[in-house]
Amino acid sequence: MSDPGGAQLLSRIGSADDIAALRSLRDEVHEQMEALLSEQPVEQFYAILNEAHDALIKRTIALAEADLARMGNSPPVPYAYLLFGSGGREEQTLSSDQDSGLIYDDPDDEAERETARQYFADLTQLIVETLQQVGYPPCEGNVISTNPDWCLSLSDWDNKLNGWFEEPDWERVRYLLIVADSRSIYGEDELLEKLKGLFFSDMLENPVIVRHMLNNTMRHKVLVGVFGQLLRERYGEDAGSLDVKYGAYIPMVNAIRMMSIRAGLRETSTLARIHSLHLMGKLSADDASAYTEAFRLFMRLRLMATERSLDGMYMNNGKLSSRKLTKELTDQLKTGLRIGKKLQRRVFRQMNGMF
Template identity: 80%
Template structure:
């Protein structure tokens, strides 16, 4: 972390040996980063913030593993703890839920497979519970390491991908896109590399997969109308607000990810993907600059969305209050949304050629 206070807090996270200490440090990091919102460039802010999230999650994993070791249970084979979603893309906001999984090396025999499955089930449970105590709620969609479907050996993971490839309905393709954003945060990162090698081997040879990927990519639209008006929330307590997460940020994440997958790129962060698409000649320098500028705006606005602390969990509804939508910001946002809409049209036309 670039500032002295943040660096000191990170150092303390790395040596914390109790959950209550980690929770106190999480709260202090949250408060500290909130104070830097208006001071740091958005990209630097996200870099520092996600470094802090990573440190907290890594320490929680290490403590959970150590607790099991004290009871005589150590990892029977190497493993990697994976982050998906915004964690995989290193785009977490001040509040973030748990999108996670585990991939572990193949045991030698059947008894080893049973022992490994049991150990990593216990480890996942310990990690998820500890992260909940730190204020990270579990994923609403059950994409989490405690779900046996997301805690598998390398071979079982490959078989799972094969199932999704062979019968690619909308939900299974959604899972494939989730895997595309995966990042190893702890353990043997080479296991994820092997999984990604399998992932990228023949995925786009199936036009059904491509069609479902396109449908998923285009599901969320930019919240700007045909006459250039913002499409705000119309009812309820959020009436007048703008759903920045699903009406700006997610549509752009999806579009850039689709372009990256089609180009065989393995970066997970959206800005890194835009840069690589430019280097590969898939985007001009002007296009890359325009898309990156719009995405940085959406990242900044996500940080201004309504934050809540519910039963000790940090949450964010992804919606920007009408009170924060100043005249200047509205004009900036409209320009960014038009840029995002242009990108969506481009991805749609390019991908339809493959289907």
């Protein structure tokens, strides 16, 4: 946060010494950012907001470490705490769930391996429980650091990736795409770099993997009809609304991620990926500009989606009420969705050309 008030807030988060203080600061972040929603350019807004989310998560991890240290337990080996999903892409909205994992260095022997396994199981339990109290719900798909499948040593992660590569069914390829968006938020970043090295060295060797990745990438369709009409929710309490998350934002995230993986890019932010693809000559200046503007619009609309609170945690269903769609915004959205649809077709043609 570049302004003095924002810097002071980050400083207060960094020195918070208990859960109640962190929760109060999370609420303060939410209120301040809501007030800035209509004033800040969307990229600047997301940069400020995600810096605050990062600070809250980092402080939660530090406090969990300190709690275990008071009981005589310190990290037995270096580790890195990972964010996936929108957190990994630095695209979290005001409400964000926990998509997380952990990677730790390989212990020397079996006894130390068990000590490490138990320590990181205890640590992640503390982190996840505290983050829930701070207002971050756990991932509904159980992609979370308390799940032993997502809390592993480097060699176990290597084995896990190899297993996903060897039997790349739809679900395992979904996990590979999740790893592609991973970002280290705390600890030894080099551990994730080693994991990403293993990931990218094997990623596109197997055409079956590429085929499954393409199927996954194309799963969510852009919500614009053949006549340019918006495809709204038809039933239930959200009837008439537009699923901005899965009908606009996610299809574009998926398509740009697929292009980036094919190009060997390690950036995780969608806008950074578009920029790098242009610098590599994979996108023309006009295409990069069109994709950037469309994605900025989708990011802004995500911030306008329905917010709710459940058991003290911030939630968002990704649906945009028709009441918030002015004629000007609707026209912009239709243009953006047409660009997103063309992008999906482009990726489909390019990846099919590999087979």
